[in-house]
Each structure stands twice: as C-alpha cells, then as structure tokens.
Amino acid sequence: MARKGSRRRRTGLWWEALPEEALLDVRLGRLGLRVEGSPLQPRVEQLGRELERAGLRFRPSVWLSTDWFSPHGVPGFALPFYLAHAKLQRLERRNMFDAEGGSHAWCMKLLRHETGHALDTAYRLHRRKCWREHFGRASTPYTATYVPKPGSRDYVDNLDDWYAQSHPIEDFAETFAVWLASRGRWRARYRGWPALRKLEFVDALMREIADQPPSVRSRARPDSLPGLRLTLRDYYERKKRHYGEEDYAIYDRDLERLFGSAGGRRSASAFLRERRVELRRLVANWTGQRPFVVDEVLKGLIWRSRELGLRLAHSERETSEGAAILVTLHTARIQRMRHREYFR
Secondary structure, X not given: OOOOOOOOOOOOOOOOOOXXXXXXXXXXXXXXXXXXXXXXXXXXXXXXXXXXXXXXXXXXXXXXXXXXXXXXXXXXXXXXXXXXXXXXXXXXXXXXXXXXXXXXXXXXXXXXXXXXHHHHHHHOHHHOHHHHHHHOOOOOOOOOOOOOOOOOOOOOOOOOOOHHHOOHHHHHHHHHXXXXXXXXXXXXXXXXXXXXXXXXXXXXXXXXXXXXXXXXXXXXXXXXXXXXXXXXXXXXXXXXXXXXXXXXXXXXXXXXXXXXXXXXXXXXXXXXXXXHHHHHHHHHHHHOOOHHHHHHHHHHHHHHHHHHOOEOOOOHHHHHHHHHXXXXXXXXXXXXXXXXXXXX
C-alpha cells in the first residue's frame, strides 16, 4: 500500500532547468529518477490491482533503465527512464518522434506484456510440455526480422507489429497481456479464433499457479539506471544507430521506377522533403512501426534521389501515392524485433 501523498510528482531535480543541449550531456545515472513518485507509479499500481483481481500472488519487480526488457532469469522487468519525467519524455519525442509507452493505454499494454515474461520466468512455465504444445519451443532462435501475417487469427492482438507472431515467448506474453486486461471479455472477442485455445490454456494455467510461490526469486536489476554512465547524448546516438538503415543504395531501383531523370519537373528530393512529415505519420500508422524507423527510410530515399539526380516523371498526386507505397514497403523490409541490444 502506497503511503499517503506518495503519488505526488517529485520536484527539485537539479537538471530540470537545464537547456536541452546541456541536458544531453547529463549521465543517465545522475538523473536521480525512481518509479516511486513518478508518472509511472499509478500505472504500476494499476498493474498490481489487475494481478490481484485475477487472483495471482505474483508481483514482478520493476526498475528504470534505457528500454522495456525482462532479463533472462529475472522475474521482473525494466521500464524506460524517459517515462518517469515529462521533460525527458518530450526529449525522447523530439529525438525519436515518439516515446514508446507514452500514453496510459500504450504503457499498460507494455506493462502487461512484460509481466507475462516475468511470470513465465518466475514459474518456469515455458519448460512445461503443455506450454510448448500451445506456443512452440521457447528455445527457438530469435531472428533479426519477422514477416507477420496481419490477417492471422492464430494470435491475439495487443502490441503493434503483430508482435505475438514474432516468437513463441512473445506469443505467450501477448496472450497473457490480453487475458489479464480483458476481465474475461476475451471469450467473446476471440470467439471462433484459433487463438482462443491459447487464451483458455492461459486461463487454466493462471488458476493453477495463482497461490503458488514463484520458483525463481531473483531480485537482480540488470542495467538499472543509477549504474549507467552513458549520457543522454550517448543514449540517442546509440539508439539512432540501432534503428538506422545502413545501405541507402538499396533504394535505387525502386526510386528510378517511381521518378525519372529527365528535366522539366521539380526534383524528387525536394518533393520527398516537402512530404516527409505527412509520409512519416501515414506509414507509421499503416505499419505500426516506430516513426523514427519510417523517417530513416525517408532520409535514405531523399539522399539517394538527390545523388541520382531524379525528378518527378508523373503528377504530384500519382507520385505521392507511389511514394507512400515505396516507403511502406521499405519500412516493412527493415522491420526489427523489439528485443534490442541493451545500452551498457
């Protein structure tokens, strides 16, 4: 039970008045942030109420780090530090065009998903034969990319990118998240879907372990924020390199089909620059991909268009439609797993 007044926003952090350029040189470990007293606290408390309502004894440990992740062998998970302070969330949006988990609904979806991972670890559920029969082998290697089937009814819908389809471990975590959130409404929502069998399995499994103590009790907090020495500037440089596209020449063939090199019309690079914000928004919405990834595709298309000297060969309306399709295709091509390299 939180003490009275503990939800109040903490004030007086020494860096709050710094201009952005100076703030970027602050080390993450010196930010002095905690889940308690931050905007994350009521969301973590809501998660606890949902677990209590579901009759589960288990409560994951949570801590701040650079990203959302549940480490191997730890029945808990990290939350990204920028969600603990409004100024840092704005900084994240300016650098990455969004902040993963920034809205209440989005954050709760991620909290439930990561709780699924932590609970799986705590009770070693993936070792059970019945778990493998429903979700597959947890030892299946993760791949750098996956090709989802948007119309598939074999999986539940929780996070974007049809994330349940990426790996058996993610399939379980997504199924658990839907089960926890919907108070039984999943029976009607997924009636007639093959995914219903997974939800029914999770429902029975949760009733079985509800009052059992966890088998794994580690309180380790890998990459916890106080121990991180990299600066905010380092953090964004690494993050942008991770999501960036490496070889822009891969766009050449498609660009040459969409545009031409003859004179008489405006340049392709100027055209794409003018529509960059609109295309980023549209394609991010269509694909469910991070806006920064979409923007990296656009940046490469603009750069290669200029290098190739391409110009509009069709009307602006036709070219806009073709550009949207082109950006979507290349965004899908470089779609990445959410299991990222951790910042050390």
